[in-house]
Amino acid sequence: MQTLLDAVYPPSCLTCGGLVAENGALCGPCWRETPFITGLGCDACGAPLSGDVQDGASLCDTCLTIARPWAKGRAALLYSGRARDLVLKLKHADRHDIAGPAAIWLARAAQGLIVPETLIVPVPLHWTRRLKRRYNQAGLLAAALGRTVNRPVCHDALVRTRRTPSLDGARREARFETLCGAIAPNPRRAGVLEGKPVLIVDDVMTSGATLAAATEAAHVAGAQQVCVPALARVAKPA
Numbered sequence: 001m002q003t004l005l006d007a008v009y010p011p012s013c014l015t016c017g018g019l020v021a022e023n024g025a026l027c028g029p030c031w032r033e034t035p036f037i038t039g040l041g042c043d044a045c046g047a048p049l050s051g052d053v054q055d056g057a058s059l060c061d062t063c064l065t066i067a068r069p070w071a072k073g074r075a076a077l078l079y080s081g082r083a084r085d086l087v088l089k090l091k092h093a094d095r096h097d098i099a100g101p102a103a104i105w106l107a108r109a110a111q112g113l114i115v116p117e118t119l120i121v122p123v124p125l126h127w128t129r130r131l132k133r134r135y136n137q138a139g140l141l142a143a144a145l146g147r148t149v150n151r152p153v154c155h156d157a158l159v160r161t162r163r164t165p166s167l168d169g170a171r172r173e174a175r176f177e178t179l180c181g182a183i184a185p186n187p188r189r190a191g192v193l194e195g196k197p198v199l200i201v202d203d204v205m206t207s208g209a210t211l212a213a214a215t216e217a218a219h220v221a222g223a224q225q226v227c228v229p230a231l232a233r234v235a236k237p238a
Contacts, residue, residue, distance in 0.1 A: 014098055015082050015089075024101040026082070034086070035078035037109065037233065044068045045208060046075030046109065046230065048238035060235070068208065069215040070200070070226045072113055075233035076105035079204055087203055087232050091137045099137075102231050103144030106201070110145075110229040115197055120146050120153045123202040123214050124183060126160035141231060142201040157193055158200075158217050159186045167206075175209035183213040185221035194222030205230035 011020050013027040015034075020027050026034060040049045043057035045068070051058075077083035089095040090102065107114075122142035130136055139155050146153035161184050167175050185193065200214045211228045218226050 034082040045073040046233045047235035050238045070228045072227045074109040074229045076109040077232040079232040079234045099140040099144040103148045107148045113227040119196045120199045121157045124158045126163040138202045172207040175207045179209040179213040183217045197225045198223040202230045204232045206234040
């Protein structure tokens with residue numbers, strides 16, 4: 001049956017639509033144009049760093065000056081080139097098929113952050129935005145990551161208490177001010193995070209304001225430790 005389906009609908013590249021060997025793959029040119037983060041990265045936000053991988057934590061210039069409320073952060077991709085195309089298609093173009101392959105890249109980036117007791121939680125959307133978009137892209141990533149690493153996912157552990165405006169182009173200080181207190185523990189899920197190591201998943205980390213608000217809410221709910229893997233990180237190449 002799969003052979004017949006492949007003959008009628010041959011596997012296509014996630015970004016350009018060209019032919020590939022299997023579903024969920026990137027063609028050669030798109031793979032080369034997708035900036036995967038490998039090698040040395042910031043231990044707090046996942047941004048790529050120059051130099052060789054070394055023992056101990058390495059921090060980027062930003063994380064040396066900003067206190068992050070989470071324990072560790074990782075990212076699979078640099079938010080540029082084909083990676084940016086993938087994120088935007090997942091976020092705005094109903095491309096749910098991207099979540100599965102993205103979760104594999106995310107699981108690779110988050111190696112060492114996941115323990116047997118880990119609970120995976122997506123960054124929540126405000127209900128009005130979810131009603132308009134029909135889905136939460138962070139929820140798609142969290143669900144796919146949970147299947148990939150065989151860990152449970154709680155989609156409604158956190159809630160947006162208010163709808164925040166688009167932060168595209170906003171300065172770092174404005175982002176943190178806007179997101180302060182905008183995410184809270186879901187009172188209907190009391191106790192679900194208590195004492196647990198938690199992985200909060202998002203599609204993109206820019207300043208870290210959204211993930212900081214989500215992390216603080218998880219700590220209020222009693223999370224033991226919070227780590228924050230994002231599919232893509234807005235940062236300069238190493």
